[in-house]
Amino acid sequence: MxxxxxxxxxxxxxxxxxxxxxxxxxxxxxxxxxxxxxxxxxxxxxxxxxxxxxxxxxxxxxxxxxxxxxTLATNALIERKGARTALLTTAGFRDVLELASESRFDQYDLTMQAPTPLVPRTLRVGIAERIAATGEVLLPIDTAAVRAAAAQFRAQEVTSVAIAFLHSYANPDHERAAAAVLAEYLPGVSISLSSEVSPEIREYERFSTTVANAYVQPLVASYLQRLEHKLGTRGFRCPLFLMLSSGGLTTVETAARFPVRLVESGPAGGAIFAASVAAERGINRMLALDVGGTTAKICFIEAARPRISQMFEVARVHRFRKGSGLPLRIPVVEMVEIGAGGGSIAHLDTARRLNVGPRSAGSEPGPACYGRGGKAPTVTDADLVLGRIDPATFAGGSITLDVAAAAAALATLNAWDATSAQLALGVSETVDEAMASAARVHAMENGADTGAHTLFAFGGAAPLHAARIAEKLGIREVVIPRSAGVGSAVGFLRAPIAYEVSRSQHQRLEQFDPDAVNAMLASMAGEAHEIVARTDAAKPRIERRTAFARYCGQGFEIAIDVPTRTLAGDDATLLARTFDTAYRALYGATAQGLAIEVLTWRVSVTTEAAPVRRAVPAPASRKVVPEIKRRVVDPASGEAIDFAVVSRTALEPGDLIAGPALIVEHETTTVVSAAFNATIDSHEYIVLSRRDTLGVPA
Known part of the structure; x- marks a missing residue:
């Protein structure tokens, strides 16, 4: 048998x-x-x-x-370690990447830094061709000029080319013709078309996204090829899927073709994980906090769904200010990301003030306590000195931490004759306040109240800091899932197969042309369904359609739902009502009498998500009183006090642990501050509750 x-x-x-x-x-x-x-x-x-x-x-x-x-694509963009890339564009538009949108993200800062284009001017070539916004050919493409550009790129040892012509979203024929010529004259060179990567209006964002895709494509494609080969040589015959920035999965082939869609794949997995836990526990308003070794990511989960944006900035160069990065027009989970993680380096600025991040020690050499040559003080060094981390069991015991090295690194910050514990507390409080401040700003941008949300903490460093951040934000409940230290990887396994297609087609609702819209949406839906069906043709799929609309004369659009059926002329009234409802929800009022226009349409296709296993209340079975104690510096008082230490594997649903306590597991440690008690729910998640709301004695 x-x-x-x-x-x-x-x-x-x-x-x-x-x-x-x-x-x-x-x-x-x-x-x-x-x-x-x-x-x-x-x-x-x-x-x-x-x-x-x-x-x-x-x-x-x-x-x-x-x-x-x-993070391969992201790191290549941030560190400028991508391919030698050229840009072929419409004559007169080679400087779009440099001119950008001509807006200043800081009007009064004379030292304002704009991002340097990924393609230098010497590798940007304009050729004669012109297509109108309607798709009409105004000037045929000069194929001789394309051949001349190919010869120039070959002489300059270009390995990847971005083709981005004006209004190619309306008619891609010229881009396809240029690509055919380049493929003939530049065999082996990667080619990215803006009409495929980001077929939408706004040439700066479209050009920037296409160039970024071309910049990382050889690197990512080579990596995926090596990975597939090595998995194959080890005997793996199973499918390999890649996580997209939007929270869906795609094939290796599609990921290699559009690697720019992978830039936020890790954080997107974390958001999917958070959304699944929100559904399990019936949490309508969740603030997800993902703190790893390098960065902290914060996003809101509403009604068990993360918010999706169509724009993302990577590699911000001016004090991490919005607008100082490279814009990418891709579907992405909406979040704020700051340089605050376990490996974030603490330093003194010119005014001798303590700062943490955005630079990170990474894994090479890593924090000083890793004993791998790192000398700079990091958040992990501070957590170790504060007593939150057991040096013998860190990362499941795979790394033995050096307390003395951590203290020595922190001593380099000593400008006030402070003890190592005081310095460590300063580092911890600084990074906690940075994360809390980022959450407050993100909440204001979204019209949310942080105190009305449940904090969901995962990533290796988040459980160490979640209770203190909750105190700063006025949050009364914190959830720490099982496998919190590897939460994004868990989220990958809960993500659906998905793909999104966006295209621009201008439609004023008062002159709505349903035939043109239906033809475009049908083509988009066919493309998305075909890509998703490659993974599992038998699996049921869900299609969603979205339009991005605005009042005529406005500069930006809002998303509205579009019925997934053939549209008729009178659907213009339905779309207008939907727009009014969405606009009023965002801004509190509508502009009566102004015409409404749609600029961009989106179709997303996903496989059905796995059924949610709802959490049920776990009966309080026992109050756990651990015998092991450890001296830990309490951030609220600044004093070293006894924290109970308990292994997470020893806990069962219904168990209650009174703070202050440390709940230890292989990938992380949960700090239960004196303001909280912890219980274990039916999913074996740790739930921290403020003591005045728990209803049980401390």
Missing amino acids: TAAVKQARIGADIGGTFTDVVLEVDGRRESTKILTTYDAPERALLEGIDVVLERAGLRVDDVELIVHGT
Whole structure:
């Protein structure tokens, strides 16, 4: 009698400091954290897969699916380590990347820095061609000029080309003709078309997105090819999917073609994880906090769904100000990201004030306490000195931390004759306030009240700081899930197969042309369904349609829902009512008498999500009174006090742990401050509740 085939699924997230790998099978989960190997990212990923398979007692042929997210594209853009890229564009528009939108994100700062284009001016070539916004050809493309540009690019040793012509979103023929010529004269060179990467209005954002795609395409495609090959040589025959910035999964082929859509894949996985937990626990308003080794990500989850934006900025160069980065017109989970993580470096500025981040020690050399050559003080060094981390059990015991090295690194900050504990507390409070401030700003931008939300904390460093951040934000409930330290990788395994297509077509609702819109939406839906069906043609799919509309004369649009059916002429009235409702919800009023226009349309297709297993109240079975104590510096008082220490594996649903306490597990430690008590719910999640709302004695 043959043994039953195990259906194991693996999620792998390559971060700036750690590579997280999670395996799920038969309702159980194995996970590990491996220091990211920058020279060959797949090496740490494969090592992590080996670890979880061994722990689970499985073989490679037991794995039915691998889902992967990576910071490779993001890091290449930030560190300017992409391909030597050229831009072929319409004559007279080679400087669009430099001129940008001509707006100043800080009107009064004379030292304002604008992002340097990824393509230098010497590699930007304009050729004769012109298409109108209606799609009409005004000037045929000069193919001789394209051949001349190809010869120039070959002489300049270009390895990737972005083709971005004016109004190509309305008619892509000229871009396709140019691509055919370049492919003939530049074999082996990657080519990205703006009509495929971002077929939308606003040439600066479209050009920037296409150039970014071309800049990272050879790097990402080469990495994915190596990863697929090495998985194959190890015997893996299961599908490999990539996480998209929008929270869906796609094939390796599509990811290699549009790698710019991977820039926020890790944080998107975390948002999917948070949304699934919100659905399980019936949380309508959630603030998700993902703190890893390099950055902290904050996003709002409303009605168990993350907000999706159509614009994202990467590599902000001027004090992380909005507008100082490279704009990418891609679907992305809406969040704020700051340089605040376990590896963030603490330093004194010119006024001898303490600052933390945005620079990170990463995994090479890492925080001083790692003993890998790092000398700069980091948040992890501070947490170790404060007593929050056990030096012998960090990362499941795979890394033994050096307390003396951490204290020595913190001593370099000593401008006030402070003790190492005081310096560590200063670092911790500074980074906590930075995260709390970012959450406040993000809340104001979204019209939200942080105090009315549940804080969901995951990532290796978030449980260490969540209680203190909740105190600063007035939040009364904090949820720490199982496998919190590898939350994004868990989220990958909960994400649906998905793809989105956006195209611009101008339509004034008072002159609505349903035939033109229906033809375009049908084409978009066919493209999205075809890509999603490649993964599993039998799986049910959900289609959503969205329009981006505004009052005529406005500069920006808002999203409104569009029925997923053939539109008729009288649907203009329905779209107008939908716009009025959405506009009033955002701004409190509408502008009577102004015409409404739609500029861009979007179709998204996703597979059906797995059914949610609702959490049920866990009966209070016992109050846990741990015998082990550890001296930990309490941030509220600044004094070292006894914290109870309990292993998470020893806890059961219904258990109650009174703060102050530390709940220790392989990937992280949850700090239960004196203001909170912790209970274990039916999903074995840790739920921190303010004592005055818990209804039980401390």
